Amino acid sequence: MKAVGVTEFGGPEVLRVLELPIPAAGPSEIRIRVHAAAVNPIDTLVRQGIAFVSDAEPPYVPGMEAAGVVDQVGEGVDTDLEVGDRAMAIAVISGTHGAYAEYLVVPAESVVRAPVGLTDVEAAALPMTGLTARMALDLLDLPAGATIAVTGAAGAVGGFVVQLAKANGFRVIADAAAKDEQTVKDLGGDVVLPRGEEFVELVLREVPGGVDGLVDTAGIAEFVSRAVRDGGRVASSVKGVQVPSDRGIVSRNTFVPQYAREHGKLDGLRQLAEEGRITPRVARTLPADQAAEAHRLREAGGIPGRVVLTF
Incomplete structure (x- = not known):
């Protein structure tokens, strides 16, 4: 099969088109014939040798989300998916086991039907990105009616956070550059404020005393946590971000591989996509050899x- 990966770490130029054996679906696994694979920030860290580098020998194949058709179902799989069904999946990268390949084998729990009405390219931009947003909101563990702030709301993860937060019944105060203000409003932001140093003060004007929670997708949680009430909660999709704990604020980082087998949550994203309540956003589509x-x-x-890369 054709795959895109690295045999040495470095800049984008180290990505190569590779010929690799087609993997077989083992017990409790499903193989997908990949039609599209999204490019995520973590993929660039894999390419640089910073993240998800296993003890396996190279090549290393990036890619954590894909869409295509079910190609093989392993023994003992409890699924209603059949060969030929459209599907999307989240992949936890391990050696050559990444989504930048014509065939991808994943645990059955990591695969669901592709949402009706979405193309393969659109569906490929949903599993890992959507589960990251889902996990962030789950970590907040706030009741419906709570008010949350979202940073990086115009981004891929941030946009899903806004949409999922509205589906959960939250009031959403989001940041946006001027050019993205209408986009974030369209995603469901109740109050959209300018990005930058004034964001905290503007949030506090809207919610004296502070918001109940913050989802930070921009890596500025330490700064923006000043807009969170005492005893509030913060979830960040940017690793290593911490907030001061002197006000009783609980801070957690997302680690989406922990959700890789959360079949129910992934299928919940499918349902919301079919209902039009969440919308994957694709900026560019390129053939795989232009990774x-x-x-x-x-x-x-x-x-x-x-x-999104296409195969």
């Missing part, structure tokens, strides 16, 4: 959605 360019675009930033 290096996809990584350059990803690292340049400012892209309102995912870059």
Whole structure:
């Protein structure tokens, strides 16, 4: 099969088109013929040798979310999926086991039907990104009616956070650059405020005493936590971000591999997508052999959605 991966770590130029054996679905696994794979920030860290590098020998194949068709169902799989069904999956990268490949084998719990009405390219931008947003809100563990702030709301994860928060019955105060203000409003932001140093003070004007929770997808939780009430909660999708604990604020980081087998939560995203309550956003589509360019675009930033590779 054709795959895209690295045999040495470095910049986007180290990504290569590789010929690898087609993996077989083992017990409790499903193999997908991949039609599209989204490019995520974690993929660039895999390429650099920073994240998810196993003890296996190279090549290392990035990619944590994909869509295509079920190609093989392993023994002992309890599923209603059959060969030929459209599907989407989250993949935990291990050696050559990443989504930038024509065939991907994952645990059966990591696969659900692709949402009706979405293309393979759109569906590929949902599993890992959507589960990251889902996990962030789960970590907040707030009741319906709570008010939360969302940073990076125009981004791929932040946009899902806004939409899922509204589906959960939260009031959402989000940040946005001027060019993204209408986009964030369309996603469901109740109050959309300018990004930057004034965001905290503007939030506190809207909610004296502070919001109940914060989902930080921009890596600025330490700063923005000043807008969270005493005893509130913070969830960050950016690793290593901490907030001062002197006001009793509980801070947690997402680690989406912990949700890789949360079949019910992944299928819940499918249902919400079919209902039009969450919408994957695709900024660019490129053929798989242009993965290096996809990584350059990803690292340049400012892209309102995912870059997706097609196979």
